[in-house]
Amino acid sequence: MRFWDRKGELKFLKAYLRSAPNAILFVYGPKSSGKSTLMKELMRKLRGKNNIIYYDFRGKLLRAYKSFSDLLFKAVSFEESPDFFRLDEKVKDALSKGEANPFEVLEERLKRTKVNSVLIMDEVQKLKNLYFHSPIGDGGVLEELLNFFVRITKVEHLSHVVLLTSDTFFIEELCSKSFLANCVEYFLVDFFPNDLAKQILISERLNEAEASYVVSWCGGVPWFLERVISRRKLLGVRESVRSL
Structure with missing residues (x-):
């Protein structure tokens, strides 16, 4: 990770x-x-x-x-x-x-x-x-x-x-x-706060709406965030979240 x-x-x-x-x-x-x-x-x-x-x-x-x-x-x-x-x-x-x-x-x-x-x-x-x-x-x-x-x-x-x-x-x-x-x-060592998780996603080139959607489903769990980021180009953000 x-x-x-x-x-x-x-x-x-x-x-x-x-x-x-x-x-x-x-x-x-x-x-x-x-x-x-x-x-x-x-x-x-x-x-x-x-x-x-x-x-x-x-x-x-x-x-x-x-x-x-x-x-x-x-x-x-x-x-x-x-x-x-x-x-x-x-x-x-x-x-x-x-x-x-x-x-x-x-x-x-x-x-x-x-x-x-x-x-x-x-x-x-x-x-x-x-x-x-x-x-x-x-x-x-x-x-x-x-x-x-x-x-x-x-x-x-x-x-x-x-x-x-x-x-x-x-x-x-x-x-x-x-x-x-x-x-x-x-x-x-806890999950990321939601606001920090959102900042991380935006830094990985998700837009504001996409980042908010991911956090609403995944919260600040680092493993989930990484899965979405690694799969989004192939599946898209929403489908990447659904595949978790």
């Missing part, structure tokens, strides 16, 4: 990530509100200035990962530094045998990083009900990870942690856990 005006959101997130890590940040909002697109634009702007570690769990078969080590070191979708996850054979062997704690390995690497680190997980709710049995604990993956994230943010201030989800019930369930008290913050 293309990136449209999110100046306010980008300004907040860039300022937030310039501060010392002190909490887990949940970026939430309705489906198709543009959370992932916003995060990718933010990553583009941060490249070269931050150590970005990005996991996108969308479309991944998470049960194929057999351990915390696999999840942390192999499921990563993007890393700013190609050497960050490059492990020597001794460490790899210890991790595969369960003789090394993957969280300790990752924490040590964060400590060595000379620039600010930002760890991002998109579609984090997919980790719910995923379990690994390992020497560091037989609990759910999510709870183990969140405990680790509290440590690297609020306790050690080593890295920002940004978790994206559209499942607000999932967030409520998580944040009822006592160990997360005073350890999380929230940032809403």
Whole structure:
């Protein structure tokens, strides 16, 4: 999905990530509100200035990962530094045998990083009900990870942690856990206001009447706006709206 005006959101997130890590940040909002697109634009702007570690769990078969080590070191979708996850054979062997704690390995690497680190997980709710049995604990993956994230943010201030989800019930369930008290913050990415959605459509060369018609049916949902814009030359504006 293309990136449209999110100046306010980008300004907040860039300022937030310039501060010392002190909490887990949940970026939430309705489906198709543009959370992932916003995060990718933010990553583009941060490249070269931050150590970005990005996991996108969308479309991944998470049960194929057999351990915390696999999840942390192999499921990563993007890393700013190609050497960050490059492990020597001794460490790899210890991790595969369960003789090394993957969280300790990752924490040590964060400590060595000379620039600010930002760890991002998109579609984090997919980790719910995923379990690994390992020497560091037989609990759910999510709870183990969140405990680790509290440590690297609020306790050690080593890295920002940004978790994206559209499942607000999932967030409520998580944040009822006592160990997360005073350890999380929230940032809403909502649909565009109707007036901004209309401005976007006009900037994409729809006329006033066409833009008003689209907004009356689609509101400010970024995904709908993009579909109409991409199809209008073939189908026309009204038929593009009806085809959604």
